[in-house]
Amino acid sequence: MKNILLVLFFLTTNLLSAQVPAGYKLVKDTIAFKQKMEAQSKLISTLESDFIQEKYLSVMSEKIISKGHFHFKKVNMLRWEYNDPYKYLIAINKNKMFIKDNGKVSKYDINSNKMFKSINEMMINTVQGTLLNSKDYKAKFYENDKFYLLELSPLQKGAKDFLKVIQLYINKTDYAVDKVKMIEPSDDYTSIDFSNRKTNQPIADEKFIIK
Numbered sequence: 233m234k235n236i237l238l239v240l241f242f243l244t245t246n247l248l249s250a251q252v253p254a255g256y257k258l259v260k261d262t263i264a265f266k267q268k269m270e271a272q273s274k275l276i277s278t279l280e281s282d283f284i285q286e287k288y289l290s291v292m293s294e295k296i297i298s299k300g301h302f303h304f305k306k307v308n309m310l311r312w313e314y315n316d317p318y319k320y321l322i323a324i325n326k327n328k329m330f331i332k333d334n335g336k337v338s339k340y341d342i343n344s345n346k347m348f349k350s351i352n353e354m355m356i357n358t359v360q361g362t363l364l365n366s367k368d369y370k371a372k373f374y375e376n377d378k379f380y381l382l383e384l385s386p387l388q389k390g391a392k393d394f395l396k397v398i399q400l401y402i403n404k405t406d407y408a409v410d411k412v413k414m415i416e417p418s419d420d421y422t423s424i425d426f427s428n429r430k431t432n433q434p435i436a437d438e439k440f441i442i443k
Contacts, residue, residue, distance in 0.1 A: 252374060256381055259373035265380065266365070272407040279304040281429040285314075287422050308356055309440040323440050324356070330442035337442050369398070378404060392417070 252258060259265055280303045287296040300314040307326075314320040321332040329340040342349050357366060368391065369384040382400040386392050394416060401411035413423040 251372075253381060253383075256374035256376050259375050259380065262373045265373060269402070269407055270365070276431050277306050278433055278435045279429065279431050280433065280435065281426040283424050283426050285422060285424045287420075289420050290418065303435050303439055304356075305435050305437070305440065309437070310356060311440050321442060323442050325437075325440040332442050375404075379410070380404060 280301065282301055283299070285298040285300070287298070289296070298314050298318075299316040300312065302313065303309075303311040308324065309326065310322075310324040312322040321330075323330040323332075324342070327342050329342050331338045331340075353366070353368075366384075368388050369386055372383040372385075374381040374383070380400075380402040382398075382402065384398040384400070386395050386398075396415045396417045396419075399411075399413040399415070400409055401413075402408065403410045408429060409426065411423065411425050413421055415421040
């Protein structure tokens, strides 16, 4: 009996340790971490940054690299602008989504489309760092010397169809999101690295309207 318990102990220990990403350990006080994240997010009214996006598709031999700039303004205003290797623009202004592709502008009502609404909430909450408070995701918390790593798994069926997990890499110095990685059920993924971040600088509302 003692030997069986010992084997079960080692199996359980190995299973738990295998779930922790390499180089990270579990966060012991998740409540304190959430409170700090929430306090920091309340201090940010605007945010802008350069970004490099990497898209991995299993059917392609090379990753797709894109570069651009994004703006965020409370409440619920977001602008993603791709500049290299192509020009593509997405802007969210409260309940409206604008997409500009090849000079053509399309406008959508976010509330009329469940998928758009889900994507909108995910994008806004990711930028604000408040996605971990959403009841639509199950969260796991890890850390190393430089980053907190949040792994968020969707609980809603609609989101599960196109998303397996979101990974947020949060810098320990200022609790800002340095990197986002969105992994699909097929294990294809999109990762976005942010740089040259500016916070609480004036941004005109017109920035979030595309004509």
